[in-house]
Amino acid sequence: MSYTIEEIADSINAGRIGSNDATIDWLLTDSRSLAFPEETLFFALSSKRNNGAKYIADLYTRGVRNFVVDKPTLKNKDIDTADYPLGNFLVVPDVLKALQKLADCHRSQFDIPVIGITGSNGKTVVKEWLHQLLSPDKNIVRSPRSYNSQIGVPLSVWQMNKDNELAIFEAGISEVGEMRLLQKIIRPTIGIFTSLGGAHQENFFSMQEKCMEKLTLFKDCEVIIYNADDELISNCVSKSLISAREIAWSKVDKERPLFINSITKEKDYTQITYTYLGMLNSFRIPFVDDASIENSLNCLGACLYLMMPSEKISARMAHLDPIAMRLEVKEGKNNCVIINDSYNSDLVSLDIALDFLYRRSQDKMLKRTLILSDILETGQSTTNLYRRVSQMVHSRGIEKIIGIGNDLASVASRFHIEKYFFADTTSFLKSDVCRDLKNEIILIKGARSFEFERISEELVAKVHETILDINLNALVDNLNFFRSKLNSKTKTICMVKASAYGAGSEQIAKTLQEHRADYLAVAVADEGSELRKAGITSSIIIMNPELTAFKTMFAYKLEPEIYNFHILESLIREAEREGVTNFPIHIKIDTGMHRLGFNPDELPLLIKRLKEQTAVIPRSIFSHLAGSDSAEFDDYTRSQIAVFEKASTEFQEAFSHRVLRHISNSAGILRFPEAQFDMVRLGIGLYGVNPVDNSILQNVSTLKTTILQIRNLAASETVGYSRNGKLTRDSRIAALPIGYADGLNRKLGNGNFYCLINGQKAPYVGNICMDVCMVDVTDIDCREGDQVIIFGDGLPITTIANKLETISYEVLTAVSSRVKRIYFQD
Ligand SMILES: *Cc1c(COP(=O)(O)O)cnc(C)c1O
Numbered sequence: 142m143s144y145t146i147e148e149i150a151d152s153i154n155a156g157r158i159g160s161n162d163a164t165i166d167w168l169l170t171d172s173r174s175l176a177f178p179e180e181t182l183f184f185a186l187s188s189k190r191n192n193g194a195k196y197i198a199d200l201y202t203r204g205v206r207n208f209v210v211d212k213p214t215l216k217n218k219d220i221d222t223a224d225y226p227l228g229n230f231l232v233v234p235d236v237l238k239a240l241q242k243l244a245d246c247h248r249s250q251f252d253i254p255v256i257g258i259t260g261s262n263g264k265t266v267v268k269e270w271l272h273q274l275l276s277p278d279k280n281i282v283r284s285p286r287s288y289n290s291q292i293g294v295p296l297s298v299w300q301m302n303k304d305n306e307l308a309i310f311e312a313g314i315s316e317v318g319e320m321r322l323l324q325k326i327i328r329p330t331i332g333i334f335t336s337l338g339g340a341h342q343e344n345f346f347s348m349q350e351k352c353m354e355k356l357t358l359f360k361d362c363e364v365i366i367y368n369a370d371d372e373l374i375s376n377c378v379s380k381s382l383i384s385a386r387e388i389a390w391s392k393v394d395k396e397r398p399l400f401i402n403s404i405t406k407e408k409d410y411t412q413i414t415y416t417y418l419g420m421l422n423s424f425r426i427p428f429v430d431d432a433s434i435e436n437s438l439n440c441l442g443a444c445l446y447l448m449m450p451s452e453k454i455s456a457r458m459a460h461l462d463p464i465a466m467r468l469e470v471k472e473g474k475n476n477c478v479i480i481n482d483s484y485n486s487d488l489v490s491l492d493i494a495l496d497f498l499y500r501r502s503q504d505k506m507l508k509r510t511l512i513l514s515d516i517l518e519t520g521q522s523t524t525n526l527y528r529r530v531s532q533m534v535h536s537r538g539i540e541k542i543i544g545i546g547n548d549l550a551s552v553a554s555r556f557h558i559e560k561y562f563f564a565d566t567t568s569f570l571k572s573d574v575c576r577d578l579k580n581e582i583i584l585i586k587g588a589r590s591f592e593f594e595r596i597s598e599e600l601v602a603k604v605h606e607t608i609l610d611i612n613l614n615a616l617v618d619n620l621n622f623f624r625s626k627l628n629s630k631t632k633t634i635c636m637v638k639a640s641a642y643g644a645g646s647e648q649i650a651k652t653l654q655e656h657r658a659d660y661l662a663v664a665v666a667d668e669g670s671e672l673r674k675a676g677i678t679s680s681i682i683i684m685n686p687e688l689t690a691f692k693t694m695f696a697y698k699l700e701p702e703i704y705n706f707h708i709l710e711s712l713i714r715e716a717e718r719e720g721v722t723n724f725p726i727h728i729k730i731d732t733g734m735h736r737l738g739f740n741p742d743e744l745p746l747l748i749k750r751l752k753e754q755t756a757v758i759p760r761s762i763f764s765h766l767a768g769s770d771s772a773e774f775d776d777y778t779r780s781q782i783a784v785f786e787k788a789s790t791e792f793q794e795a796f797s798h799r800v801l802r803h804i805s806n807s808a809g810i811l812r813f814p815e816a817q818f819d820m821v822r823l824g825i826g827l828y829g830v831n832p833v834d835n836s837i838l839q840n841v842s843t844l845k846t847t848i849l850q851i852r853n854l855a856a857s858e859t860v861g862y863s864r865n866g867k868l869t870r871d872s873r874i875a876a877l878p879i880g881y882a883d884g885l886n887r888k889l890g891n892g893n894f895y896c897l898i899n900g901q902k903a904p905y906v907g908n909i910c911m912d913v914c915m916v917d918v919t920d921i922d923c924r925e926g927d928q929v930i931i932f933g934d935g936l937p938i939t940t941i942a943n944k945l946e947t948i949s950y951e952v953l954t955a956v957s958s959r960v961k962r963i964y965f966q967d
Contacts, residue, residue: 142166142247142302146207146229149182152246153239155209155231158222163207163229168240168299170292172196173655174496176536178204182231184240185210186292190629191657193236194219201225211236237291244295244326251301255308256443257329257362259320259355260336263436264289264311267335269464270440271309274457275447279306285489287967289313294323300489312358317350320357331446332359332385333439334367334374352377359383366390366442368435369397388442390415399442404434410459413437417445424455428463430899437461462589467965468497470648473600475579478507481597482586487516488529491586495537497966498584500655502538502676507582511539512569512596514587515546523548531555541581545569545591566591570599607846607879609956610933611644613652613966615839619827620656622838626810631817632659634803636824637672638684639664643953644828644842645962647675653827654679662822666690669699682727691715695724700760704729704737709750709757716756725760730788732764732781732804741788748795761801761820762789770808770832778809782816789818808832830949835939843933844956846879848898848925851918859907860915865891866907872919875903877929880912884956885931886945890914894944897930898923 146163149155166180172193175181183205185193194214209231214220222230233239256271258264265287272283282305284297289311297310312323337352352373359365362385369375369389378387390399395416402414402421406429413434414423426437437458444454473479480501482494495511502509511534516526527548534542534556541559544550550562563569566587578600585600587593624633635658636642641649650661650672662682663669669681670693683694686701688711694701695716703709703726716724728747731738739747751759764785768774782804789802802818807826809816811833825832829841853873860866860874877896881887890909895902896916903916916929932938932952942949 142250143180146182146231149243150231153209153231153233153242155233155239157229157231159225159227159229161206161227161229165207168243168296169200169205170240170296172200173500174492175200175203175205176492176496176533179206181205182207182209184208184236185214186236186240187211187214190624190627192219197225201228207231209233209236209239240292240295241322241326244298247301248298248326248328251305251308253306253308254331254447255310255327255329256331256333257310257312257324257327257358258333258335259312259314259358260334263335263432263439264313266433266436266464267333267439268309268311270436270461271443273461274440274444274449274454275307277457280304281307281309283309284311285487285493287311287313291319291322294326298326314354317354320354324358324360327358328361329358330361330363331443332362332365333443334359334365334378335439336368336435337371337374348373349377353381356381356383359385364388364446366439366446368438369394388446390438390442399438399445401438413441415441420451422451422455424451424458426458426461428461467967468494470501470964471597471601472961473578473583474602476507477578477580477600478582479597479601480582480584481601482584488526488533491516491530492533494584494586495533495539498539498582499537501651502582507580508540509538510541510543510578510581510583512543512545512583512585512587512593513549514544514566514591514593515548517588517590523552527552527555534558543569543574545587566593566595570595575599606849607844607883608961608963609643609645610843610845611648611962611964612839612841612843613648613964615829615841616644616649616652616827617656618839619829619841620653620658620823623807623810623821623823623826626814627821628817630819632801632820634658634660634662634682634820634822635827636662636822638662638668638824639954640668640958642825642828642950643956645964646672647677648962648964650677650679651675659820666693666697666699669694670697673697673699680725686712692719695719695721700725700727702727702729702737703757704731705739706743706747706750709747713754713756717754722755723758724756726757728759728762728792730762730764730785732784732788733777734765734767734781736765738764741784744788744792748792752795758798759792759796759800761803762792763803763820763822764788766804766806766809769806769812778813782813806832825950828953830939835943835949837937837939840934840937842938842953842956844879844884844931844960845933846877846929846931848875848918848923848927848929849878849913850876851923851925852876861907862910863908866915868906870919872906872917873921874906875916875918875923875925877914877916878912879931880910880914882911882957883960884952885909885914886941886952886955888945889941894941897936898927900935903929 143164143166150157165182167177169181169183170186183200187193197208197220206227207229258267268283272281282301288297310327314320364386366388367374369391388399389397391397392401400416405412410425410427411429411434412425469481471479480498542556544562553562561574569575585593585597635653637646637650640646654677660680662684664685666683669683681699683699683701729738766778766781769778785804793800801820803820805816805821807824810821829838831838856868856870858868879885887909890905892904895904898921901921903918906915906917930936932941938949938952942952
């Protein structure tokens with residue numbers, strides 16, 4: 142649906158500057174995601190650290206003409222509307238509120254059932270499953286992916302159009318007060334409360350407060366669906382005075398509206414019988430885990446309320462598909478990078494995936510390729526649909542398209558790039574086009590019936606079953622968490638040394654660059670040049686520059702740390718020989734760490750030397766704290782800071798240009814806010830560990846493997862080398878394809894520690910071998926092929942580090958390079 146700019150100005154009560162005609166179809170909040178400039182309205186959202194108005198100039202040159210800005214932005218002259226004669230500016234007191242108001246007005250146009258889903262886990266799965274269950278009969282609009290925030294919800298609601306018969310939206314909150322705002326935008330008529338976990342708990346007074354807050358979503362619902370066996374939810378619902386009908390389900394209380402008589406788990410499905418309105422019925426789902434069962438019961442409640450016949454429910458439940466919520470980046474054969482998006486194939490998710498591809502492809506050496514299937518189930522005309530698709534494909538810089546399916550083939554002429562079309566997946570897999578894929582970054586996106594998993598299997602390099610899973614959203618959350626502790630002008634250096642603390646520097650650096658880290662720092666020049674080759678353009682500091690690598694540093698503009706006269710002289714000599722001038726360097730002084738650095742009393746000589754040459758120029762001066770994580774050393778830390786304050790001031794006074802000052806690492810940021818100076822150096826915190834109390838912020842890295850083999854052994858047997866694994870009972874022993882050569886410390890063997898299998902602790906039995914280890918799974922319901930967590934989600938890295946009497950830094954960086962890194966974002 143589109144609106145004229147006048148209509149929008151009216152509905153958000155905006156003042157207007159510029160009187161150009163415009164029709165708006167798309168709302169944009171992140172300038173990097175632009176696809177359709179002419180029909181886009183950009184909301185210049187500002188946060189403490191960033192002002193969206195900064196991007197207006199760039200967007201204008203890319204063709205965007207319509208902007209929502211706030212009054213302070215104009216008052217402070219952050220932009221001058223006179224510079225944009227073709228633009229329309231809608232001026233409001235608060236840009237986020239305006240976005241929400243617009244969604245609210247849009248929502249008012251519709252009088253259809255709207256399902257609102259909240260809870261800590263399972264929101265997206267329930268939403269997608271409901272879509273699978275209901276979409277054969279109804280035209281449904283739903284939140285893309287997990288768009289459930291203060292910004293995501295308005296963008297989701299904006300997708301509603303006249304053809305829709307049902308809407309399904311998620312709502313997620315992180316602070317008290319937010320749900321009320323989301324309720325006003327979604328206005329659900331059917332509410333589903335999935336489950337209540339611990340996420341974001343830090344901002345809540347108590348679980349109860351959190352639960353009550355979430356329930357405000359259901360204020361005006363006709364019905365709410367929830368697990369009555371969850372006491373907290375159940376109590377809060379009674380207290381909340383919501384007058385809605387309830388479809389509360391229970392496995393124990395027959396008086397509840399939906400009674401679950403039995404749940405029977407078989408090998409690969411679960412059979413569920415239930416009583417509703419006095420009728421006994423049953424269905425099965427092709428899953429056996431508890432979370433899936435709970436999600437299916439919430440879906441059941443909604444289907445029953447919508448009066449779906451029980452035969453239909455059971456026919457459709459039996460075919461529920463698993464929900465893959467991740468965009469995965471994997472290494473492919475022939476130097477390809479594979480981006481796998483098995484998420485539902487629809488226009489919005491295609492747009493998100495293309496945007497992701499575009500941002501990941503700064504490396505100009507790789508061709509941007511899209512493998513796309515026909516888009517099913519959209520309810521739009523083919524012409525309209527593929528006109529959109531071709532616009533997206535062209536605007537995201539795709540260079541080659543491989544279309545699979547007859548619809549795509551019929552619109553081949555719309556694509557003005559290298560193109561190939563196939564009737565089905567099999568004929569593509571057999572073709573030369575498939576065989577010849579080389580040096581490309583490939584997005585694979587297909588509707589389920591096209592079985593694109595066969596394509597990714599073919600293209601992805603075979604991996605060892607052991608992988609390190611890297612959550613890029615968590616990394617960004619951690620970055621933002623630390624940024625929230627900084628003054629608005631303080632810059633951030635993100636440490637990506639040691640292969641980004643084991644997470645893999647290239648993809649991590651790309652993500653950090655995208656989120657505008659001011660600097661990146663690595664240990665040696667080669668790490669820096671690898672990043673440059675991968676398309677990283679941020680400033681990069683080399684912490685331990687080698688005397689032999691200056692040429693590399695000049696060639697790739699890698700800025701060395703300089704810690705003594707010897708290295709300074711060598712660098713100046715080399716720079717003069719190469720004709721390099723004003724090369725940026727970073728001066729390190731020793732204030733008490735006693736590792737590397739100039740002594741403060743050497744500064745006068747250093748200043749003199751720097752002033753008599755032009756080959757290099759100091760861009761920053763810094764020092765490193767020896768014990769910022771511990772109160773025990775606070776006096777020492779304060780004296781380091783004082784020495785640094787004095788020395789760096791003396792240094793700055795000698796130069797007319799600004800020299801940035803920095804001393805804090807992750808722990809310093811948290812414990813010494815007064816020592817932020819101009820920059821901070823953020824390391825371990827980015828990767829999810831709070832160095833002060835060893836808690837986990839958002840977990841980034843999870844080391845995972847799978848069960849290779851399970852055997853039953855009698856109590857008299859032993860397991861592994863030197864017969865060290867002595868059994869004391871008849872046991873089930875599982876072998877896992879991970880050993881000390883992968884970074885699994887041998888000291889963890891012989892019952893000293895455990896891994897997690899299906900959420901339960903499986904102790905290591907006997908000695909850990911080079912490539913394999915064995916664990917006791919006697920008490921665990923598991924089978925060959927099941928996933929195993931060595932550390933990460935559910936098993937904090939800090940617990941392993943404590944056991945090994947070391948620090949999480951060592952455990953993270955010990956994961957060997959043969960373990961494949963897989964990156965994902967929700
Ligand atoms: C590694 C490193 C950091 C980052 O320290 P964290 O404790 O990981 O935050 C900061 N400064 C220097 C000089 C470093 O070598």
